[in-house]
Amino acid sequence: MPSSVDDSPVPHAVALIDAGQFKAADADIDKALAQPGLPSETREALLFQRERMRRILLDFTLDTDAAKARVRKQIPDLSDAEFARWDQQGLIEHHVIDGRTLYFKRAPNNLFLLSKEAAARRAHPAPSNDDPMETLNDHHRATRREAIATHRSSVTPNHVRVTETVTVRADAVPPGETIRAWLPFPRALPGQQDGVRLIDSQPAGARVAPASALQRTAYMERKAETGKPTLFAVTYELTIYAQYHDIDASKVVPTKITPELAPYIAERAPHIVFTDDLRAYSHKIIGNEKNPYRIAQKLFASVDQIPWAGAREYSTISNLSDYTLHAGHGDCGEQTMLLMALLRLNGIPARWQSGWIFSDGSYENIHDWGQLYLAPYGWVPMDVTFGQLQPAKGDDPALQWFYLGGLDAYRIAFNSDFSQPFVPPKQFVRSETVDSQRGELEWRGGNLYFDQWDYEFTWQQLPL
Incomplete structure (x- = not known):
């Protein structure tokens, strides 16, 4: 959190929770809620901090013992000393809550992503399940080749039909109650994706938010039935373009910050705050570099070195960029938020994008990336999680930086910003307070969290 004088009880509760002092935070929240004349926004924020504690414990x-048992499934002869050493190195994420050490449920698997030593100790290494776009391939080569040959930045399109399904578990809400659902839905973005068309929905009559909604959704309602899961689905088509900008560093100049660009170099608490630690990290990476593109390259390369690992739910983290700076690992959204914070700190406009990625095969996942503004090129894509590619012999070396100025045609953007309101608005706090990729659900009794429903994507590539 930013350091400032604040009479609100919320920052104190946040700090206590981040320090693992849940009982003290709970008592302080009780005390604050009992105050007469408490503003409704403060009340809601305090109630969310109580909900955040519940989510952290999930x-x-x-x-x-349970964490060791999970690791021993892959390292049968794991010693206590070995576990303790990796734990002390920060490789097995844990939280001390009211004096009790609890480990993140994905930490045992993350260990093998974060430690080559641990990975080498596995009895039966698991096969890789990476996105094929994370490795330099013919799609990247064709995208760059066609962009340069045609002098167009949007090329090699894919046309795809997608069905998103959300299934609320049986009896998650009382029978007869109306469940409200918001499923992610793409916006038309010039040069990136167009021809967005709703094909079908279950139930029929989905209400698609206007294209101006920065986190666009398709809204539906359905009544729950006794003993039966409640299903929501939306099917749509669109055309997606790969992008490539052949950036010449010698032509890049500092951007003139207009009122339209000003928000994209600004802090935006709680997740983009120019802390002392962020400033020190930035200075260490950039040194005396003045060229905006070279600065972006240095920051991109540095964040790219942060190992990927499965993440906690974002709503449980009080400051995503600061968390990633110190955790020693991060997933796509955490890495992107850190890079955005660093770019903005250096006067380079940066903004969020996120959605869903797919492939010619079976790979698919939710994913976050972003854009940065470089004069005279304008807004260009960036994906620091896919990071620097490794050109093969005979490849143009420029392909190394494909994802700093380019993007593949195997992703659908649902969101052009983070933490944006829905249309129609959600009454209760969201399950995902930063992103919108899996869906959101509620009924008149409250929000339905991720442990109460499941989601699925299916897709079909169609002729252009």
């Missing part, structure tokens, strides 16, 4: 479910 993520941190393993005690020490």
Whole structure:
């Protein structure tokens, strides 16, 4: 959190929770809620901090013995000393909550992503399940080749039909109650995706938010039935373009910050705050570099070195960019938020994009990336999680930086900003307070969290 004088009880509750002092935070929240004349926004924020504690405990479910048992499934002869050493190195994420050490439920698997030593100790290494676009391939080559040959930045399109399905578990809400659902839905973005068309929905009559909604959704309602899951689905088509900008660093100049660009170099608490640690990290990476593109390259390369690992739910993290700076690992959204914070700190406009990625095969996932503004090129894509590619012999070396100025045609953007309101508005706090990729649900009794429903994407590539 930013350091400032604040009479609100919310920052104090946030700090206590981040320090693992849940009982003290709970008592302080009770005391604050009892105050007469408490503003409704403060009340809602305090109630969310109580909900955040509940969500943290859903993520941190393993005690020490259980965490060791999970690791031993892959390293049968794991010693206590070995586990303790990796733990002390920060490789097995844990949280001390009211004096009790609890491990993140994905930490045992993350260990093998974060430690080559641990990975080498596995009895039966798991096969890789990476996105094929994370490795330089013919799609990247064709995209660059066609962009340069045609002098167009949007090329090699894919046309795709997608069905998103959300299934609320049986009896998650009382029978007869109306469940409200918001499923992610793409916006038309010039040069990136167009021809967005709703094909079908279950139930029929989905209400698609206007294209101006920065986190666009298709809204539906359905009554729950006794003993039956409640299904929501939306099917749509669109055309997606790969992008490539052949950036010449010698032509890049500092951007003139207009009122339209000003928000994209600004802090935006809680997740983009120019802390002392962020400033020190930035200075260490950039040194005396003045060229905006070279600065962006240095920051991109540095964040790219942060290992990927499965993440806690974003709503449980009080500051995503600061968390990633110190955690020693991060997933796509955490890495993107850190890079955005660093770019903005250096006067380079940066903004969020996120959605869903797919492939010619079976790979698919939710994913976050972004855009940065470089004069005279304008807004260009960036995906620091896919990071720097490794050109093969005979490849143009420029392909190394494909994802700093380019993007593949195997992703659908649902969101052009983070933490934006829905249309129609959601009454209760969202399950995902930053992104919108899996869906959101509620009924008159409250929000339905991720442990109460499941989601699925299916897709079909169609002729252009």
